[in-house]
Amino acid sequence: MGDMKSNEILFSYKKCLEIGLTKSIVTPLISLEEEELKRKLQENKKLIEVFRKCVNKVRAQLKKRYIFLLVDSEGYLLDVLCNRKIYKDITDLGIKRGTSFKEESCGTNAISLAMKLKQPIYLKPEEHYCDIFKQWYCIATPFYIDNQIVGYLDISIIEHNMADEMMGFIDLLVYKIVNEYKREMGLESQEDLEKLTDKQIEIIKKCAKGYTELAISMELGLKPSTVKYHKKEIIKKLRVKNFQQAIAKAIKLNLID
Template sequence: MFILFESEAEPATRTWSYLSDIPPELVAEWKRRVALAQITESTLRVRLRLTGSELQYRRSKHSRMIEEMKKELSGPGSFLSRLHLYVLLDAEGYLLQMVGSNPVVNKLAGHRVPGVSMALESAGLNALSMCMQLKCTTVMMGHENTCRIFGNFTAICSPVLVKGELLGYSGLAIQNQDDIEMAVALLQKVTANIQERLAQDSASPLTREEIYAKLDEYGLTPREKEVAYRWMHHETTVQISCELYITEGTVRNMIKTVYRKTGVNEKGRFITKFLL
C-alpha cells in the first residue's frame, strides 16, 4: 500500500511528458487522425464501446490487475483530498475500472464511461491516447483534451508493464489546480506496486510441464489439469470457461474435483502445494 510522502524539489529530468513536449508535426498527425475519426468535443464514439458481456470478459481477463489496483487504493495514503479519479485500462485502451471521488465516478458512470475506448480514434486526444502512442507517463491539461467531458481535469497516465509485456494502463485525473508533480509521483508509485505484485505471480520456477507432471500424481484428467493450471495462476472461473469453451458451472465442479483429488480444501493451500 502506498503512503503519501511530502514532495521534494523537482528533479532535473522530468519522468513524464506534456503535450507541449511533443514535436508539433507528431501532434498534427494525431489531430489529423482524430479529425478523420470524426471525434467531436461532446461525444465518444459508441462503436468503440464494449457491450456488457465484453466488459465483463475483459474485467475477468484482467482480474488480478484490477484486484491489485483496488488493494493499492484501499488506504488513505493513496487518495487525494480533492476530487480525483483513478482508472485502469487494458492494453487496447478500454476503460475497465474506476475508483475515486463519488461525484466524479457517478458523473462518468452516467455517461456509460466504463467500457469505453480511450484510444485516439475513439476519444481523441487525452492522457491515455497520448500514453498509448509514447509508451511512457504522460500528463494532459484539461483544455488539451478533445472531449469536453474531461475539460475540468488534468490527467496522468502510465503503462503497466510486467517483464516487458504491456498489460494495460493506469490513470489518475485531478483538478486542474492540483499539484501535478505530487500526483505523478503517486500514480507512478501505485503503478510500480501493481507491476511488482503481478510479476510475483509469474515468478514460479516450475514450467507448465513440471506442474502437469505433479498433477499427474493425483490422477487428474487432461481437462482437469488445464483448469487446475489456470486456476492456480489466478484466472477466474468466467475467464477459464470462456477460454476453454465450457460452462462456468463445469469449471466450478472441476475445481472441486481437483481439490478433492489433491487433498486440499482452499485455493491458498492448492497454490502452495503446487507452485511453492
C-alpha cells in the same frame, strides 16, 4: 520529451480531424458489448483486484478528489475508483467499464497518447481534443510486466490543477501494483526478490533432495537452529507461505534443479 509530446498531440488532433471526430461530443463513442466486457473483466480479474487493493490503501491520503482509472492494453476501461459523487458524474458522461479511450472513441487524451508513446503522459484540459475532457487534468502511464504492457493507470482530477507531487506518486503506485500483480501471478524473477545467500541456496537444494534439518546441519557444519533460521529467511525472501512453496519457487526461478 516536451517536443515529442507536443508533436504527438498535433498528430493526434490531425487523426481526429481525418476520421471526422467532432470536438463537441460529450460522451465516448465506443464501448464493449456486454459479453465482450465480461470476458475482458474475467481475463483481467487479478489485475483489477490488485489495482483496487493498492489504490484503496493510498486514496485516503489524498485530499483532493482524484479519479483512478484502470485500462487494459487495448484502451478499454476495466475499473474506476473515486468518490460516489464523482463516480455518478463521470458515469453520466458515459465513462464506465468497457469504455474505449482510443482516439476514435473520445479524441486525444492521456491514455491514448500513453498507448502510442508507451510511456507516462500528462495532459492539461486544453490539450484534450474533445469537450468530454476539457476540465480534466490527467496523467496516464503503462504497466510493464517483462517488457510487455498489460494495462494503463490514469489518475485524473476535474477542475483542479494536478499537484506536482502526483507525477512521482503515480510512478510509486504503478511500481506497487506491478510488483503485487507479479507476486499474485507468480511472475516474479530473482531480480524482483531479495537475494538468497549461497548458504541458503545450499540449504534449499538439500531440502529439495529430502535431507532432514539435522542432516543439513551436519553436512554444512551448522547448528540445527541456524538451519531453521535460514529456512524462515528463505520463505520470507521468496515471498511464499511455507517451505514446500519455497522449493517450488526456487525450481521455477532456476535457483535449484
